[in-house]
Every structure is written in structure tokens, then in C-alpha cells.
Amino acid sequence: MSQVFSKIPASAPITSSCMNYVHPWTDSCLQAICGLYLYCIFDCLRIYGSVYVLTLLMKGRIPTKNDIKHTLYGILQSTAFLSGTGFGYSLFLCSLRKLMGNFNILTVSAIPAFLASVFSILIERPSRRTLLCLYVSNVATETVWNMAVSRNYVKNIKYGDAAIFSSSIALLLMYFKGGHHKKSGNEDSMFRVLRFVIGPYEEKDYTSSRSSQANSFYRQQEQNDGRSRSGSWQRSRPKTNFVLHIVNQMLSIYKKIINKIKCCDRHHACPHPFSCLYYTMQGAGKMFSIGLGIQISLKLLLNMKSIFQSPANVKRIIWKKETLNLASFLGAFSGLFRSVSCILRRISGKDDPKHAIPAGIIAGMAFTRYPDTTVSLYVLWKAAQVTYNIGIEKGVLPKVPGFTEFLYCFSTAILFHAAILEPTNLRPSYWKFLHSISGGRIACMNRIPLDAWGLNTSESLRTVLAQTKTVPVVHF
Structure with missing residues (x-):
């Protein structure tokens, strides 16, 4: 790629004014700062207004006065937090330039973003800071990896997402089975997800002294009741409707098969x-059905416009191979974890x-059916957070x-640094x-002076604008 300037050391500063780099659309630093801040406020009100109102509606009840008050306060507080980041970023960019007389590789984006985040994160509620x-x-982790790949420091690994997911989820499952999530008294949402996916029986101390006798009795009762109900139904129901009779017979056979499967061998160490x-x-059937339902619902929702134009598109939208990916992942994950856990209980007694470590790693291989970098990295960081909290408790x-x-401020600094110098890695x-929160200003900042560092910044910006279909236009 061609470069406007020859390469200079990354430590060398560039003598560029604020107008030439930060805000080429205006020659006033104050006007640029205030313009960005006002736009951020209105856009944040739109974003957080939708989020908080939707959260309020999902409670499924008529909101009380306190609910409305709490929602309004949350919207205003979160808006102040996010808009404060935009205000501080622009403020520190210009202030550091005036103080130092130039820009360097750190003050061009990273340090202003870090300082802006320090002040803004303190505005947000402490309960939301961990999620942010x-x-x-x-x-930021994905961005750093992309930056390393672009410099040929590392290479992308096939099924790397699945490896990260498997190891991380195995660690979380071990904590789940060990009951570590209950000791602090404040259960993490991740463990509620695990309880839903793999079932509550794998949780520590789920069973009690009554479980063995109760389960044996219940299994026997189910078998007897199933036989008696199917027999009485066949005797009492006249065979006048042939189709209904066939359906009843099929249901009866299905029930007998399920009862026989239920009454197969179960090891005494198994809690289920x-x-x-x-x-x-x-477990596999339940999660497969849920995954399939979620995937179909999302496809129909996202393609609602084309469905209204032509209802025949429903078949084309649903009947695709990738529709089964999420269902295959969830079903295989739950089934593999349960089966491996039962096998290990039989072996060890x-x-x-x-x-949970070997069972989680084997079950995590199902992630290859629905790979997603965001999910794998989220599970990785969640495992690190839970491990850190357990280490503190012990x-x-x-x-x-x-x-x-x-960590929030440092990660934000990395993201803003990449957004300015090498946006293709973001x-x-x-x-x-x-781009949305800044009203297009992030794309309008002049990258030509930054090409002196040899990172092909201007070319990288043009590539990202084309890929994301965003435009370098300042909105007011």
C-alpha cells in the first residue's frame, strides 16, 4: 500500500495542530468539544432510553412509581457516563496537544481515551461497571490479537475459538459443580445459564437423602401409570376415528418406549x-428444541420485511443448513456433558x-458447530473474573x-487507539x-498526519468505511 509519509519511529512525535488532526471541520477546539458532547447526549438518550424501557417492559407487570423513577434515573446516569466519555476524549486530545506542543503515538488517542474513561466510569453505577x-x-482482547496477526507475530489457529470456549467453560462448570457460586451469596448470571443448559442435577448438594428412594419409587410409578393409562384408553375409546386411533397408538408406543428408557440402569452416584x-x-433434546426455536424466531424477526413482501420467503429463510447450527451446538453440548459425567461417575464410583473438566472440554467441542469469537472471549473473561473472586474469598x-x-479504562484506551491508528483490526x-455515538466524527478525524508512523492509517480507514458502509460526514 502507498504511504503519504515515509516511516518514522513510533516514539517520534508529529507536529500537527488540533485542527489538522482532531477536528478538521472547525478551527475552534471549544466548538468541537461541545458539538461532540451535545451529539453524544442525544444519541445516548436514544440508546439507553430504548434499553431501560425494554428492560422495564420485560418484567411483565404494570410499572410502579418507583420503577419509573428508577428507570428514568438509570437512563440519565448511563447517558451522563457514556456522553462524558466522548466529552473527555475530545477535551484531553486538544488539552494534551496544547500542553505538549505535539502528538505522539500514545497521546494521539490512547491516553486521552484512558483519562476520559477514568472520569466517566465513576459516574456509572457500580453494579454495571463489571458488565461494562x-x-x-x-x-479489546480480540483487537490486540488482530493487531498481532497483522504484524505477523502470531497466526490464527483453526478452532481456536472452540479451544478457548472449551477450557473456559470447563473451569466454570467445575465451580458450578463445586458450589463455589453459592458461597459468596451473590450468584453470577453465568451460573444461572449453566443451570438451565446442563440442568440443576449437576449442582453440588442438589440431591438429598430422600432422592434415591424417591426416584426409584417415582420411576416404578411412572411405568405402572403409563401402562394402566394406555390400557384403559384403548379399552374405553371406540375405534370410530381411524386417524385418531393411529395417533393414540403412536403416542402409547412412544410413552412405553420412554418409560422403558427411564427405567434403564442408573448408577448410585448419579444425582439425576x-x-x-x-x-x-x-438434555440433548430439550436444548436442541430451544436452540432451533431461537434460531427460527431470530431469522423470522430479522427478515420480517421480506416476509411481508412475499410470504413464500418463509420457506426459503427457514430451510437452510445454518438454521440447525445453534440447535446442534446446544443439544450436543448438553448431551455430551451429561453423558461424559455419567460415564466418569460409573468409573470412579x-x-x-x-x-467437569474433562466433561466440559469434550462438551465444548460442540462449539465448532456455532463458533463465535464474542461468546468464546466472554466466557474466557467470565472464567477469569470468577476465578479471581474465588481467589479473593479463599x-x-x-x-x-x-x-x-x-481494566475498563485500559481496554477502552486500546479500542480508541485501534479506532484511530488501525481501524481494520477493530x-x-x-x-x-x-461512528454512531460520535455523529461520524471518528471517521472525519484526519489520519493523513498519522501515516508517518507507517501503519497505513489512511488506507485502513478507507477499508473500514467501505466494509461497514459508514461515511466520513459530521452530523450535528
Whole structure:
């Protein structure tokens, strides 16, 4: 690629004015700062207004006065947080330029973003800071990896997403089986997801002394009741409707098969009711159905316009091979984890939380059916967070005050640095977010002076604008 300037060391500063780089659309720093801040406020009100109102409606009840008050306060507080980041970023860019007389590789974006984040994150509620930290750390990790790949420091690994997901989810599953999530008294949302996917029986101390006798009795009762109901139905129902009779016979046969599967062998160390075979099949079937329902619903929702134009498009939208990807992943993950756990319990003769490591790794291989970098990195950072919290509770790791806030600010600095100097390494969705929240200003900042560092910044910007279909136009 051609470069406007010859390469200079990354440590060398560039003597460019604020107008030539930060805000070429105006010669006033104050006007640029205030313009960005006002646009951020209105756009943040739109974003957080939709998010908080939707959250309020999803509660499924008529909102009370306190609910409305809490929602309005949350909208205003989150708007102040996010718009404050935009205000601080522009403010520190111009201020550091006036203070130092030039820009360097750090002050061109990273340090202003870090300083702006330090002040803005303190505005947001403490309960939301961890979620924000996990999100930006997720995107920043992917960005750093892309930067390393573009420099040929590392190479992309086939099924790397699945490897990250498998190892991370195995660690979380071990904590889940070991009951670590209950000791702090504040259960993480990730463990609620795991309970839903793999079932509550794998949780520590789920079963009690009554479980073995109750399960055996219940299995026997189910078998007897199934036979008696099917027999009485066949005797009492006249065979006047042939189709209905066939359906009833099929249901009766299905029920007998299920009852036989339920009453197959179950190891005494297994905490679940019914047989291990039924336990595996039930988990896989349930999660496959849920995954298929989610995928079809999303496809129909996202293609609503084309469906209204031609209802015949429904068949074309649904009947695609990729429609089964999410269902295959969820079903295989649940089924593999349950089956491997049962096998390990039979081999060892006990239920051990460490069984979750091999079971989780094997089940995580199903992630190859629905690979997603965002999901794998989120699980990785969630595993790191939970491990850190457990280490603090056990006294193994020290509690570092403000670590969450620092990690958020550091990750944000990486993202803003990449957005300015090498936007092709930034996740496209995050670039669109920055473009939207800044009213196009992030694309209008003049990259030509930055080409002196040899990162092909201007060319990278043109590539991203074409890929994301964004335009370098300042909106007011």
C-alpha cells in the first residue's frame, strides 16, 4: 500500500495542530468539544432510553412509581457516563496537544481515551461497571490479537475459538459443580445459564437423602401409570376415528418406549432421576428444541420485511443448513456433558466436581458447530473474573481496589487507539458504535498526519468505511 509519509519511529512525535488532526471541520477546539458532547447526549438518550424501557417492559407487570423513577434515573446516569466519555476524549486530545506542543503515538488517542474513561466510569453505577468491563475487555482482547496477526507475530489457529470456549467453560462448570457460586451469596448470571443448559442435577448438594428412594419409587410409578393409562384408553375409546386411533397408538408406543428408557440402569452416584440414557437424551433434546426455536424466531424477526413482501420467503429463510447450527451446538453440548459425567461417575464410583473438566472440554467441542469469537472471549473473561473472586474469598489472591475500573479504562484506551491508528483490526460492530455515538466524527478525524508512523492509517480507514458502509460526514 502507498504511504503519504515515509516511516518514522513510533516514539517520534508529529507536529500537527488540533485542527489538522482532531477536528478538521472547525478551527475552534471549544466548538468541537461541545458539538461532540451535545451529539453524544442525544444519541445516548436514544440508546439507553430504548434499553431501560425494554428492560422495564420485560418484567411483565404494570410499572410502579418507583420503577419509573428508577428507570428514568438509570437512563440519565448511563447517558451522563457514556456522553462524558466522548466529552473527555475530545477535551484531553486538544488539552494534551496544547500542553505538549505535539502528538505522539500514545497521546494521539490512547491516553486521552484512558483519562476520559477514568472520569466517566465513576459516574456509572457500580453494579454495571463489571458488565461494562467484561464487554470492553472482550473486544479489546480480540483487537490486540488482530493487531498481532497483522504484524505477523502470531497466526490464527483453526478452532481456536472452540479451544478457548472449551477450557473456559470447563473451569466454570467445575465451580458450578463445586458450589463455589453459592458461597459468596451473590450468584453470577453465568451460573444461572449453566443451570438451565446442563440442568440443576449437576449442582453440588442438589440431591438429598430422600432422592434415591424417591426416584426409584417415582420411576416404578411412572411405568405402572403409563401402562394402566394406555390400557384403559384403548379399552374405553371406540375405534370410530381411524386417524385418531393411529395417533393414540403412536403416542402409547412412544410413552412405553420412554418409560422403558427411564427405567434403564442408573448408577448410585448419579444425582439425576431416571436412567443415565434418559438423562442424556432429555438434555440433548430439550436444548436442541430451544436452540432451533431461537434460531427460527431470530431469522423470522430479522427478515420480517421480506416476509411481508412475499410470504413464500418463509420457506426459503427457514430451510437452510445454518438454521440447525445453534440447535446442534446446544443439544450436543448438553448431551455430551451429561453423558461424559455419567460415564466418569460409573468409573470412579462417586460424583466429583473435577469431573467437569474433562466433561466440559469434550462438551465444548460442540462449539465448532456455532463458533463465535464474542461468546468464546466472554466466557474466557467470565472464567477469569470468577476465578479471581474465588481467589479473593479463599485469601489466595489480594483484592486490588479499583481493578475493575482500571481494566475498563485500559481496554477502552486500546479500542480508541485501534479506532484511530488501525481501524481494520477493530471489531466492525464496535466501529459502527463509535461512528454512531460520535455523529461520524471518528471517521472525519484526519489520519493523513498519522501515516508517518507507517501503519497505513489512511488506507485502513478507507477499508473500514467501505466494509461497514459508514461515511466520513459530521452530523450535528
